[in-house]
Amino acid sequence: EVQLVESGGGLVQPGGSLRLSCAASGFSFTNDNMNWVRQAPGKGLEWVSFIANHGRIIYYADSVKGRFTISRDNGKNSLYLQMNSLRDEDTAVYYCSRTHPAVWWLPDYWGQGTLVTVSS
Amino acid sequence: QSVLTQPPSAAGTPGLRVTISCSGSSSSIGSNTVSWYQQVPGRAPKLLIYSNDQRPSGVPDRFSGSKSGTSASLAISGLKSEDEADYYCAAWDDSLSVVFGGGTKLTVL
Numbered sequence: 001e002v003q004l005v006e007s008g009g010g011l012v013q014p015g016g017s018l019r020l021s022c023a024a025s026g027f028s029f030t031n032d033n034m035n036w037v038r039q040a041p042g043k044g045l046e047w048v049s050f051i052a053n054h055g056r057i058i059y060y061a062d063s064v065k066g067r068f069t070i071s072r073d074n075g076k077n078s079l080y081l082q083m084n085s086l087r088d089e090d091t092a093v094y095y096c097s098r099t100h101p102a103v104w105w106l107p108d109y110w111g112q113g114t115l116v117t118v119s120s
Numbered sequence: 121q122s123v124l125t126q127p128p129s130a131a132g133t134p135g136l137r138v139t140i141s142c143s144g145s146s147s148s149i150g151s152n153t154v155s156w157y158q159q160v161p162g163r164a165p166k167l168l169i170y171s172n173d174q175r176p177s178g179v180p181d182r183f184s185g186s187k188s189g190t191s192a193s194l195a196i197s198g199l200k201s202e203d204e205a206d207y208y209c210a211a212w213d214d215s216l217s218v219v220f221g222g223g224t225k226l227t228v229l
Contacts, residue, residue, distance in 0.1 A: 044206075106155055112163075
């Protein structure tokens with residue numbers, strides 16, 4: 001069974017940092033591209049970042065470029081999101097997602113998410 | 121990055137058909153495939169349609185997708201109360217990003 005379990009969320013002050021983790025199991029993590037997608041309270045979905053299976057191709061949304069860093073450790077079946085210079089508008093549930101086998105960029109299976117609250 | 125445009129709400133009667141539209145641009149829907157998600161409040165999104173009109177295994181054939189030019193549609197036939205949820209379209213944009221629609225809240229009357 002595919003499982004994606006996010007962790008690392010919490011309350012942080014504006015300007016602070018947080019590192020999210022996503023533990024993957026039940027599929028071949030090494031073969032799959034991954035995404036982070038977020039959802040602010042009561043709002044729609046917003047794509048954050050993409051990383052290819054080998055880690056050498058990475059894309060970011062303009063809203064987080066220069067502040068967030070996506071990475072992965074295929075030996076540990078884990079995906080990460082380092083978030084720096086956090087802003088109020090980064091408050092959201094952050095989901096990690098595996099991409100669809102037939103559509104290289106498409107978030108397919110999603111974790112349950114971890115809540116990040118940026119507030120003073 | 122560009123954003124896809126969806127109506128904020130839609131409504132339908134049980135047993136009938138409802139459609140949800142999604143409008144993009146030449147760099148998103150116009151040159152890439154469209155996918156659709158269903159999200160029940162408090163839950164993670166679920167993939168309903170990929171590559172414009174393909175259903176993942178387990179998704180009922182009551183759900184169908186189509187694309188024409190820079191627009192796409194999701195149709196739900198034989199509407200059920202359990203279909204009440206938020207629906208999102210998504211596409212790859214040639215500016216090297218994934219773009220989502222703002223979401224459509226479907227109410228089953």
